[in-house]
Amino acid sequence: VDIQPLDSPPPDKPLDVVATDRACIRCSYNLRGLPTSGVCPECGTPVELSLRGYYLAFAAPEYVDSLRRGVTLVLNGILLYAVMFFGGFVLKVSLSSVLALSVRSAIWEVAMLLPTAMMLVGYWQFTRPDPSTIDREAPAAARRIVRIAIAIQGVTVAVGVLADLVRTGFSAPPTLLPAATIMSWLLGLASVGAWITQFFAVVIYVTWLARRIPDRGIVTRCGVYIWLLPTLFVILLPAVFIGPIIAIGLYWALLDRLRKHLRAIQLTGMPARFA
């Protein structure tokens, strides 16, 4: 009987190597063929950190941080937008004897740029690519669609504000007015189109993130909200904005739940627990 003495070293373990294509969580480098005990040759991140799986708790901390900062900016931007939108109405009416309509409108438009910019920047951060999955991402991934929609909105907002300021400051020759009107209609159309596209793309993108939490509750809600929120928005729009208020409230709560998970992952390494 061959009994090994207890103090002898264990037989050499076979060298473990990464057997399939696997991207580094930090720099996307393909780790295939490298020893699992080593480090990424591009960025020095331990290889084993990239092999733990798909959940956000195992993603690169900078990536999770970008998601959380982005979604927080979006949530605060929505709140500020709502407050300023309704506050602006009151202010516009109450200042009607002091300031001309065109001046009040211009001030309001410039002021609303702040929450708008918060949302656009926030969505951009929130849709930062994950180095560990970017190599497998489809060209038409929801994340990319959100970014295209955000870019279009950024351009239309900037051009729209410039055009309005020019129109307020100078009296354009009457021959240019039809062209200016058509231009502003086209801008408005592009902006609304981008905004609608962005809504559907964000919901699909949030579903993808929720699977990586994992949170089945968010996944289920996304499946309902993708048709419920636009329906509420349109059907109850004429009723003193009731539809948009409910729809935006539900959307806000959905993103807030995701934000709580991201925060919990940063603080504890685990997603949040909801009763």
Ligand SMILES: [Zn+2]
């Ligand atoms: Zn790397």
